[in-house]
Amino acid sequence: MGNRGRQANSKQRDPAPLNDATIARITGVPVGGNKDAKPKGKRQLARDNKKAKVDAANGKNGGRQQQQNAARKVEAASEAEEEDDVDELAPPTKKSKAANGAAAASSKPSKAQKAAKGKAPAFVKADEKMVEEEEGSDSDGWVDADDVHSEDADMWDAAELDSDDNDGMLDDEFDDLADDSDAESAAGKAMEMEFGSDSEDGEEGEEMEVERQARELDEQAEEDAQMAQEEMQTNIAQRERFTLPSGQEVDREAQLTEDVSLVQTRIQEIMRVLNNFTELREPERSRSEYVEQLIKDLANYYGYNEYLLEKLFHLFPAAEAIEFFEANEVPRPIVIRTNTLKTRRRDLAQALINRGVNLEAVGKWSKVGLQIFDSSVPIGATPEYLAGHYMLQAASSFLPVMSLAPQEHERILDMCAAPGGKTTYIAALLKNTGCLFANDANKDRLKALIANCHRLGVKNTVVSHHDGREFPHVIGGFDRVLLDAPCSGTGVISKDPSVKINKSEEDFRLLTHIQKELILAAIDSVDANSKTGGYIVYSTCSVTVEENEEVVEYALKKRPNVKLVSSGLDFGREGFTRYRGKAFHPTMSHSRRYYPHTQNMDGFYVAKLKKTSNKFPGKAAEVAAGTPDQETAAAPAGEKAKAKQTKVQAAGETQAFGFDEAEDETYIKHAEFKRLKSKGILLHPRTPEAVAKKSTTKPVLSAAEREAQMIAEKQQKRSESKAAKKAALNRLKGGEEIEVDVGDAADTSAKKPDAVAPSPAAAATPAAARTPKGKAATASVTSVSQTPKGIKSPASGGAASANGKRKRGGK
Amino acid sequence: MRPLTEEETKIFFEKLAKYIGRNIVHLIDRPDEPYCFRLQRDRVFYVSEAIMKRATSVGRDNLLTLGVCFGKFTKTLKFKLHITALEYLAQYAKYKVWVKPNGEMPFLYGNHILKAHLGRITEDTPEHQGVIIYSMADVALGFGVTARSTQDCRKLDPTTITVFHQADVGEYLRDEEHVV
Numbered sequence: 001m002g003n004r005g006r007q008a009n010s011k012q013r014d015p016a017p018l019n020d021a022t023i024a025r026i027t028g029v030p031v032g033g034n035k036d037a038k039p040k041g042k043r044q045l046a047r048d049n050k051k052a053k054v055d056a057a058n059g060k061n062g063g064r065q066q067q068q069n070a071a072r073k074v075e076a077a078s079e080a081e082e083e084d085d086v087d088e089l090a091p092p093t094k095k096s097k098a099a100n101g102a103a104a105a106s107s108k109p110s111k112a113q114k115a116a117k118g119k120a121p122a123f124v125k126a127d128e129k130m131v132e133e134e135e136g137s138d139s140d141g142w143v144d145a146d147d148v149h150s151e152d153a154d155m156w157d158a159a160e161l162d163s164d165d166n167d168g169m170l171d172d173e174f175d176d177l178a179d180d181s182d183a184e185s186a187a188g189k190a191m192e193m194e195f196g197s198d199s200e201d202g203e204e205g206e207e208m209e210v211e212r213q214a215r216e217l218d219e220q221a222e223e224d225a226q227m228a229q230e231e232m233q234t235n236i237a238q239r240e241r242f243t244l245p246s247g248q249e250v251d252r253e254a255q256l257t258e259d260v261s262l263v264q265t266r267i268q269e270i271m272r273v274l275n276n277f278t279e280l281r282e283p284e285r286s287r288s289e290y291v292e293q294l295i296k297d298l299a300n301y302y303g304y305n306e307y308l309l310e311k312l313f314h315l316f317p318a319a320e321a322i323e324f325f326e327a328n329e330v331p332r333p334i335v336i337r338t339n340t341l342k343t344r345r346r347d348l349a350q351a352l353i354n355r356g357v358n359l360e361a362v363g364k365w366s367k368v369g370l371q372i373f374d375s376s377v378p379i380g381a382t383p384e385y386l387a388g389h390y391m392l393q394a395a396s397s398f399l400p401v402m403s404l405a406p407q408e409h410e411r412i413l414d415m416c417a418a419p420g421g422k423t424t425y426i427a428a429l430l431k432n433t434g435c436l437f438a439n440d441a442n443k444d445r446l447k448a449l450i451a452n453c454h455r456l457g458v459k460n461t462v463v464s465h466h467d468g469r470e471f472p473h474v475i476g477g478f479d480r481v482l483l484d485a486p487c488s489g490t491g492v493i494s495k496d497p498s499v500k501i502n503k504s505e506e507d508f509r510l511l512t513h514i515q516k517e518l519i520l521a522a523i524d525s526v527d528a529n530s531k532t533g534g535y536i537v538y539s540t541c542s543v544t545v546e547e548n549e550e551v552v553e554y555a556l557k558k559r560p561n562v563k564l565v566s567s568g569l570d571f572g573r574e575g576f577t578r579y580r581g582k583a584f585h586p587t588m589s590h591s592r593r594y595y596p597h598t599q600n601m602d603g604f605y606v607a608k609l610k611k612t613s614n615k616f617p618g619k620a621a622e623v624a625a626g627t628p629d630q631e632t633a634a635a636p637a638g639e640k641a642k643a644k645q646t647k648v649q650a651a652g653e654t655q656a657f658g659f660d661e662a663e664d665e666t667y668i669k670h671a672e673f674k675r676l677k678s679k680g681i682l683l684h685p686r687t688p689e690a691v692a693k694k695s696t697t698k699p700v701l702s703a704a705e706r707e708a709q710m711i712a713e714k715q716q717k718r719s720e721s722k723a724a725k726k727a728a729l730n731r732l733k734g735g736e737e738i739e740v741d742v743g744d745a746a747d748t749s750a751k752k753p754d755a756v757a758p759s760p761a762a763a764a765t766p767a768a769a770r771t772p773k774g775k776a777a778t779a780s781v782t783s784v785s786q787t788p789k790g791i792k793s794p795a796s797g798g799a800a801s802a803n804g805k806r807k808r809g810g811k
Numbered sequence: 812m813r814p815l816t817e818e819e820t821k822i823f824f825e826k827l828a829k830y831i832g833r834n835i836v837h838l839i840d841r842p843d844e845p846y847c848f849r850l851q852r853d854r855v856f857y858v859s860e861a862i863m864k865r866a867t868s869v870g871r872d873n874l875l876t877l878g879v880c881f882g883k884f885t886k887t888l889k890f891k892l893h894i895t896a897l898e899y900l901a902q903y904a905k906y907k908v909w910v911k912p913n914g915e916m917p918f919l920y921g922n923h924i925l926k927a928h929l930g931r932i933t934e935d936t937p938e939h940q941g942v943i944i945y946s947m948a949d950v951a952l953g954f955g956v957t958a959r960s961t962q963d964c965r966k967l968d969p970t971t972i973t974v975f976h977q978a979d980v981g982e983y984l985r986d987e988e989h990v991v
Contacts, residue, residue: 351948374911380984381984383915383916383919383946383952383980384950385952386919386952386980386981386983386984387950387951387952388980389950389981399954411865435861435862435865447873447987447988447991448987450875450876450880450990450991451983451987451990451991453876453880454880454991455980455983455984457898459858459859459878459879460859460862460868460878461876461877461878462862462865462866462873462874462876462877462878463874463876463877464869465872465873465874465875466869466873466874474868474869474870474873475865475868475869523853575958674851
């Protein structure tokens with residue numbers, strides 16, 4: 001490249017073709033009256049090209065002349081291009097400009113470069129426009145390059161020289177030029193001014209010309225840069241008018257075409273607006289409308305149902321939310337956990353590498369994890385896998401067990417253990433000592449759990465099939481409990497995309513209810529006085545706040561004897577202490593959240609709780625003072641084991657001080673009354689109050705004495721004849737319901753001819769004999785004092801005899 | 812969960828003795844902790860006594876596994892050893908067979924071991940003897956019954972069966988339902 005003095009430092013662009021105005025100046029031919037000629041527009045160029053073709057066909061121009069024409073046209077074209085770009089800010093170009101603008105928004109200098117480079121493509125375009133003989137156009141370029149690159153020769157010089165030869169030709173051209181330049185003079189005043197000043201200044205000396213050209217070139221470059229700047233500004237100003245489509249518009253669009261790219265564009269546009277809301281918003285639209293539309297679009301684009309997407313969207317700032325959704329489309333890396341009961345990580349890694357597996361340690365945070373990049377053999381079927389040397393387990397599943405940190409010889413409970421990744425990890429950490437209870441509510445998944453336990457050589461496990469809420473009723477008093485609660489699975493969408501569409505509000509309600517019950521059961525199953533333990537770890541593979549922080553908050557409220565402690569995991573985001581108006585306990589920041597887009601592992605939540613005491617106010621009854629008489633397996637369960645069964649007794653024990661005798665008297669009496677009634681011994685009067693009242697008036701037999709008396713009389717009654725008894729029962733019904741005066745009873749029995757025909761006397765005597773039983777007094781007294789409640793009773797008594805016989809025996 | 816009856820114990824130990832001979836004693840008289848065998852739903856479990864005691868609090872219908880399952884009794888009171896017992900069998904095995912790398916996969920698919928796959932075999936292994944099968948890296952793969960004694964094995968041509976397949980580790984994948 002030729003050095004051009006002050007431009008030597010910067011890399012030289014492709015040389016700009018000559019401007020027509022410049023040519024005019026060089027040649028001294030005024031261009032249609034105004035020396036500051038406008039460069040040709042595209043249309044004019046096209047006409048020129050046609051003319052050149054025609055001329056060429058006519059043989060007017062020689063090869064060289066054609067080349068010069070070409071050069072001039074190219075230059076004009078490139079200038080025109082720039083002008084056009086600036087002038088025609090009509091909407092049609094807006095879209096292309098939008099594309100440019102997007103790129104330009106990133107860096108202004110690039111736009112300037114683009115402007116500069118624009119000349120090069122314009123160059124090429126002009127060539128294409130020119131003549132079909134491609135060689136010619138190429139050679140044009142070559143020729144021009146030659147002209148430019150040579151030390152002394154300039155394109156302008158050459159043009160000048162040649163132009164002298166072809167004045168006539170040029171004149172025609174310039175006449176045409178002049179006509180059109182007039183038309184275009186209206187636009188691009190700036191250029192005119194420039195050229196005007198230049199043309200006024202310069203003399204016609206060659207050196208000055210060259211210098212001037214050079215200067216003009218520089219100024220032009222600056223112009224272009226500035227133009228580009230303005231362009232970008234105007235572009236932005238134009239693009240600002242992103243109109244948020246109304247709901248109806250969107251629906252209409254959706255019905256017509258489900259254009260994914262349209263949705264994506266809209267998402268990006270809304271994101272842009274939200275990032276710079278004050279400037280880019282539409283004044284009459286609120287932020288929530290933008291957000292609402294964004295949520296709809298995201299749900300459409302990623303395939304979620306809107307309820308779930310809104311829930312997940314509000315967990316993050318907007319840009320991060322999109323990252324989260326993107327990350328959910330991509331699977332997480334495969335990770336395996338070395339089974340330290342059977343092998344070591346480096347031995348396993350070696351063995352697998354020999355089989356052709358590409359792997360690496362999963363990170364500094366784990367000593368047993370290996371990440372698989374690719375493998376020529378199926379990872380789940382290698383002989384090492386079958387021998388139980390490793391387990392396929394997601395990286396996030398390591399975390400709750402690492403947080404739990406079980407020690408050897410401890411008693412651990414895993415409440416929702418299937419399919420057994422965490423259980424076997426716990427067993428490996430325990431080194432097969434202690435005792436591990438693995439429980440799950442789903443029988444089919446338990447098979448997998450059992451198989452995994454056996455495959456990995458776990459020996460200290462008891463697998464049970466209970467609902468987790470039944471603990472600690474089944475067995476309690478554990479040192480540590482791991483609760484990996486059943487959850488909505490919003491953290492593992494990349495594994496199971498069906499979560500996107502089948503989770504609804506109802507699901508969340510049910511799940512959180514179960515989770516809350518489970519966490520309380522887990523807390524109650526732990527022995528706070530254990531020497532090494534007393535910890536509960538609650539974890540879910542979900543990222544929603546309802547299933548994580550809210551459940552832990554519930555546990556903290558309901559069980560004042562637990563507190564959150566540091567989870568022991570040194571990475572991951574802290575749990576929320578506040579979320580959309582809900583405030584949680586400040587220690588909630590000890591819990592940890594994991595996301596697919598930040599830690600590259602499944603969405604997860606881990607919280608570690610420590611139980612400080614086995615009692616808490618309001619649940620004193622739960623504290624049984626121990627059951628020393630029970631030497632069974634429940635013994636280690638200690639305080640909790642038979643809690644429910646001994647609740648009442650325990651309540652009695654702990655509150656053994658002070659019975660309120662007076663208060664209890666009525667209850668005791670009533671209970672006694674009921675007991676006797678169930679035996680068939682009805683007291684008269686019936687209610688205890690009446691009895692008490694009555695007892696003040698008459699001497700009362702003690703219950704036992706009364707009972708004995710009644711029994712004796714019952715037996716006496718039975719000894720009588722059965723027929724008479726049957727009839728007597730009919731009377732008795734009458735006698736039972738009413739307080740019968742013996743005399744009256746005899747009268748009444750005499751009054752009723754048919755019903756009570758058989759042996760009124762017999763009836764009377766049993767009645768007389770029976771009535772005393774109903775009364776709490778001496779026989780004679782009662783027989784006299786009893787009065788029938790109603791004469792009609794014997795008639796009804798017959799009907800009621802069946803009942804009476806059953807309930808009221810011998811009256 | 813209940814202890815094994817006399818008869819059941821006899822049958823069970825006879826089967827075990829086929830593989831580990833007199834080393835059954837080591838299963839019972841362990842230096843660290845007393846272990847025991849318990850029967851739950853026709854399956855024999857080998858578990859430490861302390862754990863067994865705790866497991867009594869789990870209901871009979873809810874208890875699925877404790878410790879290690881050795882095998883199950885069939886309806887006609889024959890005992891079938893499961894692959895889950897491999898670890899203990901491998902520990903106390905008397906007769907062992909090593910398989911070449913090219914013979915690992917066929918065995919793990921459930922086929923018998925041919926002469927071509929046979930890498931090593933303990934000396935003086937009689938015919939129809941229970942053996943544990945290892946890979947060349949000393950990883951236990953399963954157990955079986957010899958078809959021929961060691962001396963006879965030397966003279967065989969490559970496609971004859973030398974060890975009958977009884978159980979292999981591949982069953983954890985092929986037959987997960989019935990493994991335990």
